[in-house]
Amino acid sequence: MSAPTAAPETTDRTSGPARLTSGRLPRFIEPIVLVAVAAAVALVLFVVTQHLNIAVWLVLTAVFYLIAIGVGSSIVENRRKAVDRVVRGIVTAFFVLAVAPLISTLWTVVAQGIKVVNWTFITSVGGSTFDPNTLAVVNTPGALQSIVGTLIITGIATLISVPIGILTAVYLTEYSLPTNPLRRTITFLVDVMTGIPSIVAGLFAFSLFALIVGPKAFSGFSASVALCVLMIPIVVRSTEEMIRLVPSELREASLALGVPKSTTIMKVVLRTAASGIVTGVVLAIARVVGETAPIFIAASFTDNFNANPFRDPMQTLAVQAYTAYSFPGKDIDASQAQAWGAALLLVILVVIFNLIARIVAKVFAPKVR
Numbered sequence: 001m002s003a004p005t006a007a008p009e010t011t012d013r014t015s016g017p018a019r020l021t022s023g024r025l026p027r028f029i030e031p032i033v034l035v036a037v038a039a040a041v042a043l044v045l046f047v048v049t050q051h052l053n054i055a056v057w058l059v060l061t062a063v064f065y066l067i068a069i070g071v072g073s074s075i076v077e078n079r080r081k082a083v084d085r086v087v088r089g090i091v092t093a094f095f096v097l098a099v100a101p102l103i104s105t106l107w108t109v110v111a112q113g114i115k116v117v118n119w120t121f122i123t124s125v126g127g128s129t130f131d132p133n134t135l136a137v138v139n140t141p142g143a144l145q146s147i148v149g150t151l152i153i154t155g156i157a158t159l160i161s162v163p164i165g166i167l168t169a170v171y172l173t174e175y176s177l178p179t180n181p182l183r184r185t186i187t188f189l190v191d192v193m194t195g196i197p198s199i200v201a202g203l204f205a206f207s208l209f210a211l212i213v214g215p216k217a218f219s220g221f222s223a224s225v226a227l228c229v230l231m232i233p234i235v236v237r238s239t240e241e242m243i244r245l246v247p248s249e250l251r252e253a254s255l256a257l258g259v260p261k262s263t264t265i266m267k268v269v270l271r272t273a274a275s276g277i278v279t280g281v282v283l284a285i286a287r288v289v290g291e292t293a294p295i296f297i298a299a300s301f302t303d304n305f306n307a308n309p310f311r312d313p314m315q316t317l318a319v320q321a322y323t324a325y326s327f328p329g330k331d332i333d334a335s336q337a338q339a340w341g342a343a344l345l346l347v348i349l350v351v352i353f354n355l356i357a358r359i360v361a362k363v364f365a366p367k368v369r
Contacts (some may be wrong), residue, residue, distance in 0.1 A: 023076045030069060030085070037065045062093045106347070113344025116337040118143055122345070125305045126320075126338060141338050143345055145305045146320040150349065152309050153220045153299065153316060154289050157227035164228075165235025166270075172236075173243045174265055193233040201229035202294030209298075220309030223299035223316075227288040229345055234287055238280025242273040274364035282357035286350050292318045317346040 022218035026032075038061045045060070066089050073082035124142030168186065176183035188217055200240040211215035246269050270277070300313035301323050321342040328335030 004061055025073060025076050029072075032070050034061070034065050037061055037068055040064075062089075065089060066093075067089070109340065109343050109347055112337075112340035114345075116341035117344050121341055122147065127301060141334065141341065143317065143320060143338075145303070146315045146317045146342055147219060147345065147349075148307055149299075149314040150289065150316040150318075150346075152296065152307065153223045153227065153314065154285060156221060156224035156309060157231055157288060158281070158285060160224065161228045161231035161235055161284065165232050165284075166239050166277065168232075168236045169239035169243060170265060170270075173240055174261070174269070183346055190233045190236050193229065194237065195264075195365070196229065198226075198291050199227045199232060199293040200299065202297035204229060205294065205298040218298070218300040218313040219311055220299055220306075220314035223295040223314065224309065226294035226298045227291065230288050230291065230294070231284045234284040235281060238283065239273075239277050242271060242276030244278065245276070246272045271364070275361040278357050278361045278364065282353055285353055289350060289353070290318050295319050296322065308361045317342045317349070321346070 016270075038057075041060045041064060042052060042057055045057055064085055069089060070082050070086040073085045121141050121143055123144055124140065125144050126140055126142030126146075168190075171272075172183055172186060202223075205222045206217060208225065209219065209222045250268050250272060251264055254268045255261065295316050296319050299316070299319075301315050301319045302313040303315070306312050306314050321339045324339035324342065325337045
């Protein structure tokens, strides 16, 4: 009985025995190389040009970092790991490039708006007042009328749009057949409404109310109707997609127990998709709460406090930021500060809406073990 022979050693045609393992760079080599390359590029630029251009510095740092990490990894490790590190670096660079404008915008808004935003600014009605004693026009910073107008206009638009959008999505997914002409018509109209410019929605609302109440049709309710045109297609599309994600087995099990279809939709389908539906509604609100053109056309703007959405112009935070910056008063610095304050309050309002949406989505999400 012959002894078993050893397996032949695997060899590489060019470099002898093939390596089953390869070297490995240190764990934190990537941030170390990035810092070193950034410092070297900054030093060279400062020596050559006597000043540091941030944009050129960032671009050259990214390029030389990718070259350095690729060459080093290919020497110490292998070609596949080198390609992986280079591709990760490229993806990270494009991610930073996409996020940089957002971070820059938020930083600018917060840095400029925090100078003027305080409790007095939030609870005061801004505007210009004439002092008969000094015969001077005094600019009073304040955003109370804009905060109230934003909440009223957006709230009315939400109360109108959300039921219409959810019921339309339920009809498209649960009741209508794919060959139904009405379904095709509704789907086509929703697609068209999704791409409508916001200023067209404002012109539509103003024209509608001008035919009803006359040429002076500025009101908060008119602006809410304009926002409904923008909100409804978003609510329909997001709700429709969330309902389609509900497993059909849940519907079949409910119907097999003798539960009516309407109750199945209310208690099973919508309850299961509640988390996604709430997220879609919040996205729709965030889409319209910062709109300026339709509200500027339909509700105009005013420095007076007006909480009646059915008569007289009404102010919102977005319109206040636009008018204060585009049409400043005699004190330009005060007008610009008021614009930045309104912009910061608008950002804070959107953040609050998102936090509320997350809480509601967590409460209505299906409970699992």
